[in-house]
Amino acid sequence: MTAILEGRNIVKTFTTRRGGQKHEVRAVGDVTVAADRGEIVGLVGESGCGKTTFSRILIGIETASSGTVLHDGKPVATKADWKALRRDVQYVFQDPYTSLCPTMRIGEALAEPLLVHGIGDKSERAERVREALSLVGLQGFIADRLPSQLSGGQRQRVSLARALMIRPRVLICDEIVSGLDVSVQAQVLTLLTELQASLGLSLIFISHDLRVIRYLCDRVVVMYRGEIVEQGPVERVFGAPESDYTRGLLAAIPDHSRRGEPRLGLRPAGHEGARLA
Amino acid sequence: MSADPALRFEHVTIAFPGAEGPLKVVNDVSFAVGSGQCLVIVGESGSGKSMACQALLGIVPAPGAVSGQGIFWEGRDLLKSSARDWMKVRGAEIAMVFQDPAAALNPLMPVGRQIVDVVRAHRSVTRAEAERRAIEVLNQVGFPEPERRMRAYPIELSGGLRQRVAIALALACGPKLIVADEATTNLDVSIQAQIIGLLRSLKEELGISIVFVTHDLGLAPEIGDEVLVMYAGHAVERGPVREVLDRPSHPYTIGLLNSAPTLESSRAHPLKPIPGQVPALDEIGAGAPFRSRCPVVVSGRCDSAKPDWTACGGGHFVACHRFAQDGIGGVQ
CATH class of the missing domain: 3.40.50.300 (P-loop containing nucleotide triphosphate hydrolases)
Known part of the structure; x- marks a missing residue:
């Protein structure tokens, strides 16, 4: 089966200057990840592992130093290719406070992607806005509100609704539940699984929280310092991790369901350098 | 209890x-x-x-x-x-460690000096004594090479090290x-x-x-x-x-x-x-x-x-x- 979206052998280097010297930082080094139809792929890793940079390359916000993005198996090369890709792939950002325009009413913000892609007339757009709001479990009157009048959970639902407006086949979600309270996070995760099942969406879900990845994803890709250290079905990676890094990451997770086993970082050996009198 | x-x-x-x-x-x-x-x-x-x-x-x-x-x-x-x-x-x-060490630390002051200031605000000690105390608490929290790196500004440290400094700051007066x-x-x-x-x-x-x-x-x-x-x-x-x-x-x-x-x-x-x-x-x-x-x-x-x-x-x-x-x- 051809993947809907694939980043193949993606490399990204940034150049920084420090004290007049040029330094090359390899943020992503030869990473290949593909998402099939209806599949939820998790990208997990700690700050600076390159997961966000890689996902931004997939949608063209960032340009790869080398490597190819493939859309339905065909390399994305021209401006028209990118436009077609963005018609199919939408990106949901971590922070709905900064990704929604503070002076634009929710209804306008939701209709904007339709205007950009030239979809529908005024009444059709209004209808699609109502549909999208109900899809994410919000009432119609929300359309008249400003982002500042909504709670964090409502705002993240609006961001999701906005990404769904043009009926994409793939959603890239970058840490979209990390800023939310646990009970709101559960509501958004439940919504994502419902949307995935009813719309057959594919998700590329980026998170540093392995508990969320374990719950939501079919397949997981573990990244460290710009490279993939392990990938596979979640049951396998979480049940029998092959790399030491994944094992360390799993051992570092606080988990109220786990009994008696100390976390890796809590063992004296993992508690780097603390010297107590 | x-x-x-x-x-x-x-x-x-x-x-x-x-x-x-x-x-x-x-x-x-x-x-x-x-x-x-x-x-x-x-x-x-x-x-x-x-x-x-x-x-x-x-x-x-x-x-x-x-x-x-x-x-x-x-x-x-x-x-x-x-x-x-x-x-x-x-x-x-009673001392507090805040959520965001980037906001809790003064960005314009080396981290060691911030600890020295806290010590001197509460104890009548010389600067040299306060500096020794700063090095001591930085050591306690596992801050590497405190003698040298206490001259670093918060922006030069990683998030984890900044949080260690914030904890050292809380520990400074015992x-x-x-x-x-x-x-x-x-x-x-x-x-x-x-x-x-x-x-x-x-x-x-x-x-x-x-x-x-x-x-x-x-x-x-x-x-x-x-x-x-x-x-x-x-x-x-x-x-x-x-x-x-x-x-x-x-x-x-x-x-x-x-x-x-x-x-x-x-x-x-x-x-x-x-x-x-x-x-x-x-x-x-x-x-x-x-x-x-x-x-x-x-x-x-x-x-x-x-x-x-x-x-x-x-x-x-x-x-x-x-x-x-x-x-x-x-x-x-």
Whole structure:
């Protein structure tokens, strides 16, 4: 089966200057990840592992130093290719406070992607806005509100609704539940699984929280310092991790369901350098 | 809890003026922390957990008013303290570690100097002595090469190292109680584990008491002896950590545990989110704070009276009408 979206052998280097010297930082080094139809792929890793940079390359916000993005198996090369890709792939950002325009009413913000892609007339757009709001479990009157009048959970639902407006086949979600309270996070995760099942969406879900990845994803890709250290079905990676890094990451997770086993970082050996009198 | 707790927070209310009367962001909350013990306060946004912490340091922002039976610290009532007395306690006996070390540290000053300043504010020592103390506490928190790297500015340090500096700053005057407000929230899991390990060793080896505030119940068994669950300004459940996690007895605590994915969860066993959202403080009124989202409301009770504490055994208490009426079977 051809993947809907694939980043193949993606490399990204940034150049920084420090004290007049040029330094090359390899943020992503030869990473290949593909998402099939209806599949939820998790990208997990700690700050600076390159997961966000890689996902931004997939949608063209960032340009790869080398490597190819493939859309339905065909390399994305021209401006028209990118436009077609963005018609199919939408990106949901971590922070709905900064990704929604503070002076634009929710209804306008939701209709904007339709205007950009030239979809529908005024009444059709209004209808699609109502549909999208109900899809994410919000009432119609929300359309008249400003982002500042909504709670964090409502705002993240609006961001999701906005990404769904043009009926994409793939959603890239970058840490979209990390800023939310646990009970709101559960509501958004439940919504994502419902949307995935009813719309057959594919998700590329980026998170540093392995508990969320374990719950939501079919397949997981573990990244460290710009490279993939392990990938596979979640049951396998979480049940029998092959790399030491994944094992360390799993051992570092606080988990109220786990009994008696100390976390890796809590063992004296993992508690780097603390010297107590 | 030890027989003579170092800190007793007794029936404390923190109110802000609202359009229709005072809004109680902390409503008649009590807790105690024994010396060398750690109390974990768990709650979501708006639960009042951070405000309770601020009351412990006398830094509740105006026009908030703190009232109640008292905040007893080693026998003294801090609620009756003058601003001058507070200055002696704050930073010296009770110190705070904030959520965001980038915001808690002065960006224009090397980190070592910030510790030196704190030491000299509380103790009459020379700069050289204060510097030795800074190096000592940086060593204690596992800050590498403190003699050299204490000259670094906060921006030159990683998030984990910045949080170590923030903890060193709190340790500088040898406090007996550290209040950590979401101190590990924005850190990567491996760094989070290190910081929790560090706090735990401070507790176990130096006998420092800790109030550890978090929204993540999963962290409670890592560091806590006791846990207090807060919802919308109210304390709803408290007890030894393992008791509360093994036999959660308040519908909110149960809902919170069912909402949190664990390493064993998968889509085959869907999460059970708590429906609805936290009510506005002026909507709570006289009844049980969780009633608008509660699956097991006792009609005629929950909307008219605040539940009292009911003992669940093993030092574990819950404030719930349903539990008081039907026991654990009624809430599950």
